[in-house]
Amino acid sequence: MGFSHKFQLMQNILIAYMFFGIIATFLYFGVRFFLLNLGASTIISLLVAQTLAILFGFVTSKRYIFKNATRHKSTWMQFVQFVAGRISSVGIDFFISLICMELWAGFFISLFHLNSIDFTQGIFIRRPFSGFVGTPTLLNTFIWTVVIQILVVIFNYVISRYVVFKK
Numbered sequence: 001m002g003f004s005h006k007f008q009l010m011q012n013i014l015i016a017y018m019f020f021g022i023i024a025t026f027l028y029f030g031v032r033f034f035l036l037n038l039g040a041s042t043i044i045s046l047l048v049a050q051t052l053a054i055l056f057g058f059v060t061s062k063r064y065i066f067k068n069a070t071r072h073k074s075t076w077m078q079f080v081q082f083v084a085g086r087i088s089s090v091g092i093d094f095f096i097s098l099i100c101m102e103l104w105a106g107f108f109i110s111l112f113h114l115n116s117i118d119f120t121q122g123i124f125i126r127r128p129f130s131g132f133v134g135t136p137t138l139l140n141t142f143i144w145t146v147v148i149q150i151l152v153v154i155f156n157y158v159i160s161r162y163v164v165f166k167k
Contacts, residue, residue, distance in 0.1 A: 013065060013161070020060040021153050028053040029132075029145065037131045042101050042141070046093060054086040057156070066165035078164050085159035089152045096151075100144040109136045112143065 028049045035045035058079060100108055109115060114136035123129045133139045 016065045017061075017157055017160075020057070020065060021156075024053045024056050024060070025149055025153070027056055028149070032145065033132050036138075036141070042097055043094070046097055047090070050086070050090045050093065054083060057086065058082045061160050061165060066160065081164045082160065085156065085164060088159070089156055092152060092155065093148050096144060096148050101141050105137060105140055108144070109140050112140065114139050 031052055032045045032049035035048055036042070040048075061082070062075070062078065117124070117136070117139070119125070119134055119136070124134050131138070133142050
């Protein structure tokens with residue numbers, strides 16, 4: 001296999017990974033903030049959202065991104081490795097969420113000057129945005145959730161590509 005073919009294959013994998021990753025991220029955000037708006041805690045909403053995103057991610061990675069690479073491993077073994085990698089991602093998510101959204105939320109709200117924003121106008125009072133960024137606490141949660149998701153996407157790609165679905 002020549003360099004240009006390998007490069008094209010890598011590009012296709014990255015495009016598919018990004019496409020399904022964006023869908024998984026919207027699923028994750030939707031579930032997480034839906035549950036937060038229902039009154040669920042940060043940690044419960046994180047765990048439910050992560051569980052659904054993990055299941056979605058495995059199915060799409062296996063079928064559409066890495067094209068069912070089971071020649072050397074069973075689907076069950078891939079699933080176990082995939083979940084183990086994602087549990088590590090949940091650990092990253094949990095640790096950063098606990099620090100930045102729970103224990104030190106006030107510090108980051110102050111650091112980012114979120115209390116000085118007028119949340120009574122513009123995007124902050126419009127549905128569905130108000131449920132995501134309508135208070136200093138929600139905006140802090142949103143900012144850190146975006147940061148976490150970027151870190152998790154990179155980590156998950158490396159684990160999926162080079163461990164779980166390695167050819």
